[in-house]
Amino acid sequence: MKKTRVLMFFLLFLFVWVELGCSGARHSRSDRRAHYRSEQNYEVEITGVGQDGTKTMKIWGYGRNVEDAILQAKMNAVAAVIFRGVPGGHGAAATPAILRDPNAIDKHADYFESFFEPDGTFLRFLNLTTDGMPSGQDRLRMNNPRGYKVAIYAQVLYDNLRRQLEADGIARRLDHGF
Secondary structure, X not given: OHHHHHHHHHHHHHHHHHHXXXXXXXXXXXXXXXXXXXXXXXXXXXXXXXXXXXXXEEEEEEEOOHHHHHHHHHHHHHHHHHHHOEOOEOOEOOXXXXXXXXXXXXXXXXXXXXXXXXXXXXXXXXXXXXXXXXXXXXXXXXXXXXXEEEEEEEEEOHHHHHHHHHHOOOOOOOOOOO
């Protein structure tokens, strides 16, 4: 009887452990969807003026481990340019968001689902200046929730991203409506 209880407890513990997060590298649809929802905040700091057609920034991401946090920071860099815009600073002017229609997110939800896959299209519009393991103030261990907060320096290819979204019919052309 005692062995049966111990076995049942062990199986229950194993089931709960598997269901609640032993797979840190896997990203669910709701995790990716949070990257482009209007409630999402992005910690973005402009680091200077990049080449024409690019935005250079320091951006933060959170994750269970450092690799997940770096991936989220990459997604946040592209998502901030698309949905929120980039604040000005360090000689760079503020840039409005590429998508200004608040309903565009819901209209094109399937497009953004595949766009923000961990190995998806968004990576083509990102030039990272730091892709190694961050250290010091750019890599913080968080106690609640357990995980890491990581900053990367990234360069987003803003003009190329805008052209791609226009070609795919997601964003309106700048000369549309004049």
